[in-house]
Amino acid sequence: MTDEGPLRVDVLLHRLCLTKSRSEAKAACEAGAVLLEGEPARPSDAVPPGRRIEVRYPSRTLEVELLETPRKGTSKKAARELYKVLREERRSDPGTFWEE
Numbered sequence: 001m002t003d004e005g006p007l008r009v010d011v012l013l014h015r016l017c018l019t020k021s022r023s024e025a026k027a028a029c030e031a032g033a034v035l036l037e038g039e040p041a042r043p044s045d046a047v048p049p050g051r052r053i054e055v056r057y058p059s060r061t062l063e064v065e066l067l068e069t070p071r072k073g074t075s076k077k078a079a080r081e082l083y084k085v086l087r088e089e090r091r092s093d094p095g096t097f098w099e100e
Contacts, residue, residue, distance in 0.1 A: 006046035007069055009034060009053070015070040017079045018055055018062070028055065052086065063087040 007015065013025035013034070026043040028034050034041040035054040047053065047066055054063040064083040074082070 005069075006048040008043060009036065009041045009045045009047050010043040012047050012066070012070070013053075013055065015072070015074055015079065016064075016066075016083055017076045018064075033057070053083075054087075057091075059091055061087070061089045061091060 010022050010025040010029060013019045013028070014022040019025040019028060025034070029041050029043040029045075032040050033056040035056075036045055036047060037052050038054070041053075049066050049068055051066050052063060053066060054061065063086045065086055066083050068082045070079055070082050
C-alpha cells in the first residue's frame with residue numbers, strides 16, 4: 001500500500017492496467033462506462049481500497065474490487081494482484097461506449 005492515499009479513478013484504471021492510458025480512462029468515465037459502487041464515476045473521483053469499480057468495455061464488462069492502491073510504475077503483473085475480479089461478462093452487442 002502506498003502512503004499517497006486514494007487515487008483518482010482515471011489514474012487508478014491506468015495504473016491497474018485496465019486502460020491503455022489515463023486519457024482513455026478519462027474518456028471512459030466521461031462516456032458513462034465506469035461505475036463506482038454502481039454510480040457513474042467522474043475522472044476525478046477518489047477510490048480507496050475496498051471500493052467496487054465496473055468498467056464497461058465495448059466487448060465486455062469487468063467488475064473488480066480494489067484491494068490495494070497501486071504505486072506509480074506498478075508492473076502489469078503486479079497490478080493484477082491489487083484487485084479482485086468480481087464479475088466479467090462478454091458482450092455480444094458492443095454498445096456505444098468509448099473506443100478501446
